[in-house]
Amino acid sequence: MKIALIGATGHIGSRILKESLSRGHEVTAIVRDPSKLAYTGTRLKIVQGDIFDPDHISEIVRNSEVVISAFGPGLKETDNLIKATQALITAIKSSGKIRLIAVGGAGSLEVGEGRLLVDSPEFPQEWKPIAKAHKEALSLYEKEFGLDWTNISPSALIEPGDRTGIFRISGNKLLIDSEGTSKISMEDFAVAILNEVENPKFRKTRFTVGY
Numbered sequence: 559m560k561i562a563l564i565g566a567t568g569h570i571g572s573r574i575l576k577e578s579l580s581r582g583h584e585v586t587a588i589v590r591d592p593s594k595l596a597y598t599g600t601r602l603k604i605v606q607g608d609i610f611d612p613d614h615i616s617e618i619v620r621n622s623e624v625v626i627s628a629f630g631p632g633l634k635e636t637d638n639l640i641k642a643t644q645a646l647i648t649a650i651k652s653s654g655k656i657r658l659i660a661v662g663g664a665g666s667l668e669v670g671e672g673r674l675l676v677d678s679p680e681f682p683q684e685w686k687p688i689a690k691a692h693k694e695a696l697s698l699y700e701k702e703f704g705l706d707w708t709n710i711s712p713s714a715l716i717e718p719g720d721r722t723g724i725f726r727i728s729g730n731k732l733l734i735d736s737e738g739t740s741k742i743s744m745e746d747f748a749v750a751i752l753n754e755v756e757n758p759k760f761r762k763t764r765f766t767v768g769y
Contacts, residue, residue, distance in 0.1 A: 559583045559584070559623050559624060559755065559756070560583070560584045560586070560621060560622045560623045560624075561578055561583050561584065561585050561586070561622060561623070561624050561625075561626060561755065562585075562586045562588060562618065562619040562622040562624070562625045562626070563575055563578065563585055563586070563587050563588065563625075563626045563628065564588045564607075564609055564615075564625070564626070564627045564628060564629055564646075565588075565589075565609075565627065565628035565629045565630060565661075566585075566587035566588070566589055566595060566597075566628070567589050567591070567594045567595050568628055568629075568630050569630070569718070569744060570628045570630065570661060570712075570716075570744050570747060570748070571628030571630075573744045573745055573747070573748035574626055574628055574748045574751055574752070575587060575597060575602075576597075576748070577721075577745075577748040577749060577751075577752045578626075578752060578755075579597070579599060579601060579602060581752060581756070582601070583601065583752075583755075584601045584602075584603075585601060585602050585603070586603045586604075586605055586618065586619070586622060587602060587603070587604045587605065588605050588606075588607040588609075588615065588618055588619075589604065589605075589606065589607070590606065590607075590608060591606075592604045592605075592606050605618050609627070609629050609642045609645060609646060610638075610641060610642060610645050611645070612645040612646070612648040612649035612652070613649075613652075615645070615646070615649035616648075616649040616650075616652045616653045619649065619650070619653050619656060620653050620654065620656075622656055623656065623657065624656065624657045624658075624659060624755050625646075625650060625656055625657070625658050625659070626659045626660075626661075626751060626755070627642075627646055627658065627659070627660040627661060628661045629642050629646075629660075629661070630661070631688070631691075632688075633684060633685065633687070633688050634687065634688075635688075636687045636688055636690070636691035637691075639688065639691040639692065639695055640691060640694055640695060640698075643660070643695040643698050643699075644698065646658070646660070647698065647699070647702055647705065650705060650707075651702075651704070651705060655706065656706070657706045657707075657708070657758075657761075658705065658706065658707045658708070659707075659708045659709075659710065659751060659754060659755065660695075660699070660707065660708070660709050660710070661709075661710060661712075661751075662692050662695065662696055662709040662710060662711045662764060663688065663689050663691075663692030663693070663711060663712075664689070664711050664712055664713060664714045664716075664732065664740070664766070665681065665685070665686070665688075665689025665690065665692060665693060666689070666692060666693035666696055666711070666730075667711055667730060667731060667732040667766055668730050668731045668732060669731075669732050674693075675689075675714060675732050676689040676690060676693070692711075695709075696709050696764055699764075703762075705762075706761060706762065707761075707762060708754060708758070708760050708761060708762070708763065708764070708765070709763075709764040709765075710747075710750065710751055710754065710760075710764070710765055710766065710767070711764060711765070711766040712742050712747050712766070712767070712768075713732070713733055713740040713741045713742040713766065713767070713768035713769070714732065714739075714740035714741065715739065715740060715741040715742075716741070716742050716743070716744055716747055717741075717743065717744065718743065718744050718745070719743025719744065719745055719746070720743055720745060720746075721743070721745035721746060721748075721749060722743070722745075722746055723746065723749050724746075724769075725742060725746050725749075725750065725767045725768060725769055726767065726768055726769065727750070727765060727766070727767050728765065728766050728767075728768070729760075729763070729764070729765055729766075730764060730766070731766075732766065732768075733766060733767070733768030733769070734768070735768070735769045740768055741768060741769055742767055742768045742769060746767070747767060750767040
């Protein structure tokens with residue numbers, strides 16, 4: 559499958575790249591600074607691009623079957639997340655019938671009836687602005703009825719770890735393990751994304767994964 563990956567040099571994006579190549583897919587890695595990408599291979603094409611430039615992104619991804627966005631702004635760059643989402647939607651819509659899978663946030667996941675994780679007392683204050691921005695980004699996708707999109711949220715805690723391939727899947731509800739922790743490794747998060755690429759189950763909706 560031909561995959562265009564935005565954010566391939568990031569913590570999550572680099573794992574998505576590795577997982578994609580290990581499964582034999584052809585990947586076009588779209589990065590701001592190609593020198594930061596150490597991967598090489600016959601199935602990898604590295605292209606310099608900016609997610610905020612929808613016309614350029616549209617041209618780059620035109621021959622792809624799936625676009626995966628692992629764009630990750632800083633905690634205080636909430637406006638950039640919304641602008642990037644709007645630009646990405648514009649780019650995909652003008653590129654033809656291409657599927658979009660975007661990495662979202664955990665803050666908008668449900669932790670109880672009518673209550674979201676971001677509204678929980680224990681949710682870190684410094685993470686609330688970006689969590690709410692991810693929620694707004696999700697709402698932008700939900701308004702695009704003609705777009706073939708999927709938004710995937712990690713668990714509350716996502717960090718480097720093992721690739722086990724064993725995890726649970728949920729729609730909008732935060733997954734919590736037997737120890738009361740919500741977590742997923744970046745490696746298994748990448749596995750979940752590629753599983754969805756190869757075997758779509760969540761078109762035009764959001765899902766999450768966790769242990």
